[in-house]
Amino acid sequence: MSHLSIILPAKNEGEALKELLPRLRAAQSDAEIIVVDDGSTDDTRDICAAAGVTCLSSPYSMGNGAAIKRGARAARGDVLVFMDGDGQHDPADIARLIEKLEQGYDMVVGARDWDSQAGVGRGVANTIYNWLATRMTGQVVEDLTSGYRAARAARFREFLYLLPNGFSYPTTSTMAFFRSAYPVAYLPIKAAQRIGKSHIKPIKDGVRFFLIIFKIATLYSPLKLFAPTSLLFFLLGCANYARTFWVDGRLTNMSTLMWSAAVIIFLIGLVSEQITSLIYRRDA
Template identity: 30%
Template structure:
């Protein structure tokens, strides 16, 4: 039994004139069979092709948000979610990569989770070697920092409570890292996240992702989010490393000069400062936990 009162489907669009209408029609066809209240919010992110013209001439029912300037994937999602009226939000891409036919499965699971994520591990997954390697590295990094295995950190097909997304509104970036931020925040804050294996098809049209640049952006973003929510998990290992270095350096100094040198003392001071900085940050996080995040 679905716990959804009203569903808002948010689709960010940038230069997708070839496939956007078929995507919208397919979603309409699927959701009408589910017999739920829904809307489709399409955000045209300053497309330079005929996407705007195609959308404005579309005969079906959609909520269209047109923008002349390209502001990014995350910005478009935020704009669409803000406009959405549903208590649950489904996001997907317009490029034909995600299996829209699996939407009913997502809806059926919403009573058991706060967010359902499409894990790109099905029988047909068209993903480049670099993207697969980056995905593995990011998964391991999150486990080291957050002690949680995340099977797909940035899948663009997911269903989540609007209320949960709004809680972290001011830390979402405007670029492709929106889904990464939402995933890491939900995992660290112990929301119920369920993963459903899905296929991932070859996209229609040209990809707008720059793999190398976006990979390092994801790494820095994960470090930032973990530091924001669980600062001790970031600063404690740093403090421990500097402490070990200071001990090793002290033993070396005593063995060679029979005295502890300035550099060993400096390493020890950095270790203590890192620990207390993390402890202070952790106390601040605990104090303000439960409130909407603003930075």
């Protein structure tokens, strides 16, 4: 089996790590375990030292995605496993992820069922993400935002420059793998209730929801989002023209504005498509 590195981003997850790290070491005794301490103010560093695992500490919080990037750069294994440090993910599932990865995939994602979602709101949001990503990629996306995944290190590091410092690294990495035609598989898992207080904030999460929707499109094929929007404005312009011509026998500024918007949106989508292609271009 390939040399394995397990990366856990953690911010004030000391309580969970006390229980998780011994279980992780028991499940994967030969693996490199890296806890990336994202500016914690608790005893995370001491717990890692007591457990005999590597702890990379930041002087202040840089975000979940930043911790993932730092851990991926430091890892020595040729297979990377990412899991949350809050105790939700079962270390026993790592073997299943690796077994699936060795069947010829470049990334395997742990797909949560509805009971494993962090509340109804998050469950609904994730269902929408999965549906949209499936439509965009033409592949069945079972869990776009799951943070429990295994990936080949060389493939994953190709996209480090794309990953945000915030919470949407799973979305970005998944769409990047699909765009680059790297095979991705999903494996059903059960996620437990997290230990300690969640870092999720409803208002901030609402804004993040819409940002992820746009990120799904722009990371894969922007024209698939912009072209239907352009067509919608064009049809609205036609409908408005038909109404005003029938009632007043004239063309109004509103119809002209809608048609102009349709052309502009389509051109923006076309330019975005070219930019996306350049982002993923690899030198031979």
